[in-house]
Amino acid sequence: MKKVLMKGNHAVVEGAIQAGCTAYFGYPITPQNEITGHMAKRMGEEDRVFIQSESEIAAISMVFGASVAGARALTSSSSPGISLKQEGISYMAGCELPGVIVNIQRGGPGLGNISASQSDYFQATRGGGHGDYRTIVLAPYSVQEMYDLTRKSFELADKYRMPVIILADGYLGQIFEPVLIKDKLASVKFEKNWILDGCKNRKPRLIRSLFMGENELENHNWKLKKVYDTIVKKEAVYKTLLTDDADVVLVAFGTPARICETAIAKLRSRGVKAGLVRPITLWPFPSGIISRLAQKVEAFIVIEMNLGQMVEDVKLAVNGMTRVLFYGRPGGGLPEVSQIVKISRKAALYRGKDGK
Amino acid sequence: MENKKFSRPVSLTANENIYCPGCGHGIVHRLIAEVVDELEIREKTIGIAPVGCAVFAYFYWNFDVTEAAHGRPPAVATGIKRVLPDRIVFTYQGDGDLAAIGTAEIIHAANRAENITVIFINNAVYGMTGGQMAPTTLINQKTATTPRGRNTRYAGFPMKISEAISKLDGVTYIERVAVNNVKNVINAKKAIKKAFRIQMDGKGFSLVEVLSMCPVGWGISSEAAVKWIEEKMQPEFPLGVLKDA
Numbered sequence: 001m002k003k004v005l006m007k008g009n010h011a012v013v014e015g016a017i018q019a020g021c022t023a024y025f026g027y028p029i030t031p032q033n034e035i036t037g038h039m040a041k042r043m044g045e046e047d048r049v050f051i052q053s054e055s056e057i058a059a060i061s062m063v064f065g066a067s068v069a070g071a072r073a074l075t076s077s078s079s080p081g082i083s084l085k086q087e088g089i090s091y092m093a094g095c096e097l098p099g100v101i102v103n104i105q106r107g108g109p110g111l112g113n114i115s116a117s118q119s120d121y122f123q124a125t126r127g128g129g130h131g132d133y134r135t136i137v138l139a140p141y142s143v144q145e146m147y148d149l150t151r152k153s154f155e156l157a158d159k160y161r162m163p164v165i166i167l168a169d170g171y172l173g174q175i176f177e178p179v180l181i182k183d184k185l186a187s188v189k190f191e192k193n194w195i196l197d198g199c200k201n202r203k204p205r206l207i208r209s210l211f212m213g214e215n216e217l218e219n220h221n222w223k224l225k226k227v228y229d230t231i232v233k234k235e236a237v238y239k240t241l242l243t244d245d246a247d248v249v250l251v252a253f254g255t256p257a258r259i260c261e262t263a264i265a266k267l268r269s270r271g272v273k274a275g276l277v278r279p280i281t282l283w284p285f286p287s288g289i290i291s292r293l294a295q296k297v298e299a300f301i302v303i304e305m306n307l308g309q310m311v312e313d314v315k316l317a318v319n320g321m322t323r324v325l326f327y328g329r330p331g332g333g334l335p336e337v338s339q340i341v342k343i344s345r346k347a348a349l350y351r352g353k354d355g356k
Numbered sequence: 357m358e359n360k361k362f363s364r365p366v367s368l369t370a371n372e373n374i375y376c377p378g379c380g381h382g383i384v385h386r387l388i389a390e391v392v393d394e395l396e397i398r399e400k401t402i403g404i405a406p407v408g409c410a411v412f413a414y415f416y417w418n419f420d421v422t423e424a425a426h427g428r429p430p431a432v433a434t435g436i437k438r439v440l441p442d443r444i445v446f447t448y449q450g451d452g453d454l455a456a457i458g459t460a461e462i463i464h465a466a467n468r469a470e471n472i473t474v475i476f477i478n479n480a481v482y483g484m485t486g487g488q489m490a491p492t493t494l495i496n497q498k499t500a501t502t503p504r505g506r507n508t509r510y511a512g513f514p515m516k517i518s519e520a521i522s523k524l525d526g527v528t529y530i531e532r533v534a535v536n537n538v539k540n541v542i543n544a545k546k547a548i549k550k551a552f553r554i555q556m557d558g559k560g561f562s563l564v565e566v567l568s569m570c571p572v573g574w575g576i577s578s579e580a581a582v583k584w585i586e587e588k589m590q591p592e593f594p595l596g597v598l599k600d601a
Binding site for chain 2: 022023025049051053054055057058059061062063064065066067068069070071073087088091095196197198199200201204205206207208209210
């Protein structure tokens, strides 16, 4: 183990290499270009597969192919490119193929801009492409987590045989922070008895998402649902900060969660009991902790770099038990500490008003 | 020679095929299976079935087969082959798959000189979806989406994608063949075998375009369909080697 100063996008690359990712396919787009560029260098050094593809569609299709052949495969892009990858992600979900897709989000819709954003929350957490499916979505909030969660994403992808999305933003891609580099994963050689590598000493195998027989697709969908249910039960991850005595709980992931930490320190110094729930898995969403806290807190305030997307998941978890407020900025704007403090103070005072 | 028994290749399953009467897919599936048997590569071959009628190819080949999204087989093949360079990887693609929605993927796989083999079925029509115009549909040919015949003013020209790809430096071998008569079927098999051999020898990108019958899509009899290839398709898509580097 050693500590290295590293850019977020580079940390993704090192995490992937440590996790045994042997194939990377990418297409240039800002603000994730350092991933593709650093991959070109590192995969060459490691004698692994690197291709700059002709399109995002081709890149995800190459990930599909590499996964069919048993490799741990990665592609990365930013918002508009991730839209193009949805075709392949849906096919991977249908074919039960593992793979990792990194989204260093920028502003949208359309070409948007190249500033950091969280505008793809819906797309990432609702499946994204066509068909009835889910992807695991991991949301790092530091360069260390860019590294750690990329490592972890390959384990999850192989364990559940499905695509995993790393949902970061342009700030996390661009900032430098020290990273603790860990040893290689123990389970890099994951046993895969379904890959296509030639039918030597076994029966031929088939990988498909087309199920035309009566009830065949329905049964396949139910089979996938079972996997999703297991993931919801077992894989939700979050961090809390000062929620035990909190009257007001902020909910934020990624970069805004860092801003919330500063805001909470300010609020606490002014006597406002504020806390934070930071979802690390966005799907499965950590509904349990939100529901538990909903029974005792005055309000949740969801802080996002978009027009309010995760706020819907928080409301589902709260289920009317308490108030859910939202403050966010789309299009590259950063939520401001002063605004968070203002909204939180007002929310904390609310109890006094109706005399509870 | 007179004792030679016509039997099913090991690389072909016993599944009854669901293709329409007179369709060329069954012939080409079999040719591939025979070639895979003869080259003794069944246990290291990975096929990629397209979207279209031939998506069901995986029921008929007795080796590893994966599906791919429409038009993406060359990218999927690239992923597989780069990870497993000592396996034999081929795509089986129709004209809509290869020459319309997957134009970018085929051109760039060829240009990267990927060491894969492409079997390209050109039947001048979208069969699976009900006989719409394909990029290779002939001028004045009536289809579901060109009810008055393909008019070049609105719908462009029959696309000679194999000729276009043959100009790329990354390409090793391209030949156009047909399966409308015995002589042509024998030639088609030779070309397919050569294409696989090129891959086995690590010599790079090989593609065989096969002019194939779709009597139902063309709205004519099976008998008329084999003649239609010779009389209508071949003048537009002449048979022969387009590149042999």
